[in-house]
Amino acid sequence: MSTELEVATPSNASPPREAAATPVSSSLPPISKARDHDIHLKSEYILEHRHPCLTPVPDHKPEDPSMEPNYQKPKQQQKQNRHKKNVKNSSKRGRDGDTLSDMKVCKQLMIGNECPFGEECKYNHDMKLMLSVREDDITTVESGCPHFNIKGMCPYGVSCRVGKHHLNLSTGENLTNDLEGGEEIIMVRNNVSYDILSSLRKNKYDFVCQRYRPGHKKQRPGDRNAEKAAAAKAKEKEEEEKLVQGGEEDVASKKSDDIEAVQTQPVPVDLSPLPKMKKLIDFRNKVYVAPLTTVGNLPFRRIMKKYGADITCGEMAVATNLLQGRTGEWALLKRHRDEDIFGIQIAAAHADVYERISEVIQKENIEIDFLDMNLGCPIDVICQTGAGAKLMQRDHTLRDAVIGMGKNLDCPITIKIRTGWDESKPFAHKLFPKIQRWGMGNVGAVMVHGRSRLQRYSKLANWDYIQKVAGSQSSDMDELPLIGNGDIFSFTDYEEKVLKHEGLSPTAMIGRGALIKPWLPTEIKERRHWDISATERLDVLKDFVRFGLEHWGSDNFGVNNTRRFLLEWLSFLCRYIPVGLLEVHSIPQAMNQRPPRHICGRSDLETLMMSTDSTDWIKISEMLLGPVREGFEFQPKHRATSYK
Numbered sequence: 001m002s003t004e005l006e007v008a009t010p011s012n013a014s015p016p017r018e019a020a021a022t023p024v025s026s027s028l029p030p031i032s033k034a035r036d037h038d039i040h041l042k043s044e045y046i047l048e049h050r051h052p053c054l055t056p057v058p059d060h061k062p063e064d065p066s067m068e069p070n071y072q073k074p075k076q077q078q079k080q081n082r083h084k085k086n087v088k089n090s091s092k093r094g095r096d097g098d099t100l101s102d103m104k105v106c107k108q109l110m111i112g113n114e115c116p117f118g119e120e121c122k123y124n125h126d127m128k129l130m131l132s133v134r135e136d137d138i139t140t141v142e143s144g145c146p147h148f149n150i151k152g153m154c155p156y157g158v159s160c161r162v163g164k165h166h167l168n169l170s171t172g173e174n175l176t177n178d179l180e181g182g183e184e185i186i187m188v189r190n191n192v193s194y195d196i197l198s199s200l201r202k203n204k205y206d207f208v209c210q211r212y213r214p215g216h217k218k219q220r221p222g223d224r225n226a227e228k229a230a231a232a233k234a235k236e237k238e239e240e241e242k243l244v245q246g247g248e249e250d251v252a253s254k255k256s257d258d259i260e261a262v263q264t265q266p267v268p269v270d271l272s273p274l275p276k277m278k279k280l281i282d283f284r285n286k287v288y289v290a291p292l293t294t295v296g297n298l299p300f301r302r303i304m305k306k307y308g309a310d311i312t313c314g315e316m317a318v319a320t321n322l323l324q325g326r327t328g329e330w331a332l333l334k335r336h337r338d339e340d341i342f343g344i345q346i347a348a349a350h351a352d353v354y355e356r357i358s359e360v361i362q363k364e365n366i367e368i369d370f371l372d373m374n375l376g377c378p379i380d381v382i383c384q385t386g387a388g389a390k391l392m393q394r395d396h397t398l399r400d401a402v403i404g405m406g407k408n409l410d411c412p413i414t415i416k417i418r419t420g421w422d423e424s425k426p427f428a429h430k431l432f433p434k435i436q437r438w439g440m441g442n443v444g445a446v447m448v449h450g451r452s453r454l455q456r457y458s459k460l461a462n463w464d465y466i467q468k469v470a471g472s473q474s475s476d477m478d479e480l481p482l483i484g485n486g487d488i489f490s491f492t493d494y495e496e497k498v499l500k501h502e503g504l505s506p507t508a509m510i511g512r513g514a515l516i517k518p519w520l521p522t523e524i525k526e527r528r529h530w531d532i533s534a535t536e537r538l539d540v541l542k543d544f545v546r547f548g549l550e551h552w553g554s555d556n557f558g559v560n561n562t563r564r565f566l567l568e569w570l571s572f573l574c575r576y577i578p579v580g581l582l583e584v585h586s587i588p589q590a591m592n593q594r595p596p597r598h599i600c601g602r603s604d605l606e607t608l609m610m611s612t613d614s615t616d617w618i619k620i621s622e623m624l625l626g627p628v629r630e631g632f633e634f635q636p637k638h639r640a641t642s643y644k
Contacts (some may be wrong), residue, residue, distance in 0.1 A: 376417055
């Protein structure tokens with residue numbers, strides 16, 4: 001077990017003060033009423049009050065009513081405050097404007113290139129002014145500018161916040177470095193060109209699958225078999241009319257002539273290439289990081305690959321947004337070169353939408369190993385459109401979508417479902433055999449989350465029902481791999497929930513467990529409970545910051561984006577309780593267990609990382625990305641009612 005007593009803090013962040021843990025006296029009353037699912041810590045790590053190294057919280061701070069489980073905002077008030085709420089949340093998540101961009105400076109001059117417009121350029125060319133308003137470098141990023149290290153040139157020039165290695169701060173010159181090896185290595189793939197996005201926005205993309213318009217066609221969208229049957233029926237009717245008009249004798253003689261012609265002609269040889277076989281994925285004995293909205297971004301997936309994940313999948317992308325050419329939605333499909341087995345997850349409400357987006361993905365050579373259909377998203381905004389978990393209840397649409405996409409894609413399809421809509425009426429065991437029949441040769445696996453749509457993420461996942469779903473498939477057809485999902489938080493959870501249930505693929509599919517313990521793949525593969533130290537966890541965050549600046553940019557806008565996603569991730573990381581703090585009978589920590597209100601770690605840094613207060617998360621971000629602006633606040637996008 002690795003522990004530490006003191007951690008060095010960067011000079012531009014206020015260092016945590018050392019304070020010894022204050023054990024709770026046996027004569028004192030308990031701090032809060034214990035619950036059955038509370039985790040048991042060693043007494044020396046349980047405090048009566050908030051630890052001194054944490055940011056003080058005022059006693060008069062009002063409680064947030066939105067954190068209550070049964071809280072509902074009035075609809076009329078919600079409509080009135082919609083715009084105000086969006087602006088408020090936007091500022092709280094730290095999306096500052098870039099100072100140099102606000103001044104309307106010339107981008108070409110800023111990165112060190114010669115402006116093609118010269119004196120006619122409408123943007124500012126004053127380099128001295130750019131240098132005077134440039135913010136100080138972030139000194140806590142030890143490796144410097146990631147773009148300069150990888151490409152030999154930083155595309156952000158003067159605006160780079162870690163540019164001391166490639167900037168002449170007296171003249172503003174953006175230095176370059178010729179890298180060994182010649183050609184630049186493409187680190188991120190699936191970058192869609194502007195022309196493609198523009199054609200999608202203007203509805204000028206050349207689709208084969210036509211858009212379904214209710215009332216224009218009687219058959220369901222994407223049902224090509226119905227179209228073929230109608231054409232064959234019309235042709236047969238036409239031939240019958242010819243038989244009546246031409247007489248039976250003429251028809252008989254014509255048939256005999258046709259038979260002679262066929263017998264004398266040589267038999268043609270079909271030299272066309274065989275249809276391309278889909279490369280199926282072997283999910284067995286692998287760690288699969290499930291799609292995670294907001295936090296499952298590309299830098300996070302790189303962290304997971306570093307700690308042993310085998311399969312990664314991008315965040316859920318909404319198909320209608322992709323078909324509208326929205327740049328932000330297409331960014332969710334990007335893939336890093338480290339992701340050797342990578343898939344994307346698509347949510348749509350209609351079969352023709354699924355078919356059209358699969359057509360674009362195939363035609364534009366988007367590099368994916370599988371496409372995951374999202375039938376598990378419980379969010380109201382998604383389900384109200386008929387997508388997500390709602391699509392589980394629409395068999396015809398799901399069937400047409402699977403068949404239509406199977407004809408377009410070279411890669412297999414996977415389908416993520418839940419147990420059903422309501423916990424009391426699960427129906428996944430009825431849906432799974434249908435998917436097995438519809439997806440023969442096209443569907444590579446089905447993932448079942450052991451909760452219903454109305455449960456969302458409350459209560460425990462029902463692994464006994466997942467086993468029932470696995471046993472419901474027909475033995476007359478090829479067996480379809482079924483992967484269970486829900487509450488895997490340690491290697492013992494994987495063995496008890498996955499390996500001990502019959503019929504399941506031996507795959508460790510992790511979601512929230514990966515957010516709270518990104519080193520979970522290592523624990524599963526090495527079969528151990530890793531008592532990871534606070535300094536090792538800080539190194540994980542340093543890697544994330546470096547990957548974030550590389551992905552979102554090293555200018556002020558990229559720094560703000562990196563900080564925002566770091567804070568979102570810290571809202572999950574704080575739920576981890578180190579193994580060394582737990583009583584023996586509480587090892588390992590379970591997903592539904594919560595610690596006492598006031599606790600401390602073996603060092604101030606460990607205590608800081610267990611804080612559930614957003615002001616302490618901001619403090620950690622300042623240790624990695626420098627100080628925030630005055631008045632900066634943060635509220636996590638995904639909040640659990642168990643943590644206030």
